[in-house]
Amino acid sequence: MSFEQVLLMRNELVLVIAMLIVLAAEIFLSGNNRKLVIPIAVGAFAIATIIAWFPQPEGVIFGGMYQTDTLRQIMKNVLNIGVLLIFIQSMPWLRKPEQNFQMSEFYLIIIATLIGMGFMISSGDFLMFYLGLETATIPVAALAAYDKGKRKSAEAGIKLILSSALSSGILLYGLSMIYGTTGSIYFHEVANAWGNTPLQMLAVVFFMSGMFFKLSIVPFHFWTADVYEGAPVLVTSYLSVISKAAAAFIFMIILFKVFPTSIELWKNVLYALTIITITLGNIFAIRQKNMKRFLAFSSIAQAGFILLGIIGGNAMGMTAVVYFALIYIFSNLAAFGVVAAISNVTGKEYMNDYDGLYRTNPKLSLVMMLALFSLAGIPPVAGFFGKFFLFMAAAKSGYYILVLIAVINTIVSLYYYLLVVKAMFVNKNEHPIAWFKSDWATRIALIASVLGIIAVGLISHIWEYINAFSFGI
């Protein structure tokens, strides 16, 4: 294997180097210098993100286990941008004295899971896919239990690790059936040998249920709300945005590349689950009072919208999913950024704490409002375009009734998103959250998110760029 071939894994290699830098900083810095770990880690990761943007040749290595092309590179870049925003937001939180100087672990674990996601997205066979999936899920459980002293955090960690282990067990059982019936674990060989026998149908169902756990599609969503509420805010935003986007990407790639002939099976499954997921996610979100739980259920509903792009099986759907993921990262991270900033300073996480926020913290309220408008899909902001293209992709394949149900649900979702806006702008409160000046890191992250929310929708080059590389069945 030559040097050029090794360089095909550039994204992952750079992330490994960033991880080693954080590790070395953790070892060699001591005493008062310990806090330097934070800027070093964020800086190293920012450089890694920039390096990953350079154009890269396409290719296959390790005998087909690892493959990369421009579309997968775009997907990884989308994830990198999201993680960079989370890292910037995490700086004030990790500096707080009650974190007991455990700072580097946060960065190490997140970069490790990101490496796993890179390998998962680039996988060319089921073994690499499985290893990447596990690398991306197991450490996240440790992250969810990051607040060692808090009961809720420990509970979130155990709920996450047990349910994700169960789901990967179910997924593996499906993979073993795929291997037994086709005699191969490589994607292209499995696709060639695919015959839609009953056992293979069962294998697809097992595989899909495992993936639905990771995507938190109803009826596999029971861990979501508890884990999101118990975990620290930034871990919640990581789980709801990055993990979900990575799982959606690889799920889509495998359905399109390996199981295209089973489309009659999986489109029916997706059809039913899309309706259930969007509807139930919305209904549960309406009655939530805790902001993190509220955003958790809204993210369940958003995952249902992502399925709309997958169900059509066309190239436009693939573009729409990647594009929507990019927009979703910006809008959800802006919303979580505001929640994190308020929770950092005051420790308040409930919706009625936000009453009258506009009077005391107008800028934060405006950011939150834009983020919620984007999540709901109100025209001037990017969220509208993301949802619009997802609906277009589904309609292109003839799912008009499904799109109609989704549109109705968008209106329902507007109700609960506007509840928060109403709390901030209209509701009167004797003791609103006092004015506070957020630190520069939070401000940078929020400004970047807001710019993303506005710009990604208006600049059509982004859509065209992604569209040039996507493929259908």
Add this chain to the structure above:
Amino acid sequence: MIAGIPLTHFLIVSTIMFFIGIYGFMVRKNLITMLMSIELILNSVNINFVVFNKYLYPHQLHGHFFSIFVIAVAAAEAAVAIAIIINVYRRFNSIDVEQASDMKY
């Protein structure tokens, strides 16, 4: 292949193990026992992989490799899970799932 034991017998054993694992995960209240149930599921997958490889595709090694990786990942998973279970025990003084339910719908 193995002295007159047909493939289906192995598959029956692995299927039974899989569903015992699922049942145990649903029914048991002890976190360690739930973890053991997951190990049962993963081991049933290992049996499947090895047996398919041995009986149907003896000229290649994909199944064996896959089962080795599954064993390794299961060990990592158990390590993280047990670390979290210890933390749960410190916070709740119990490793019963009924106790660890501060958050509910």
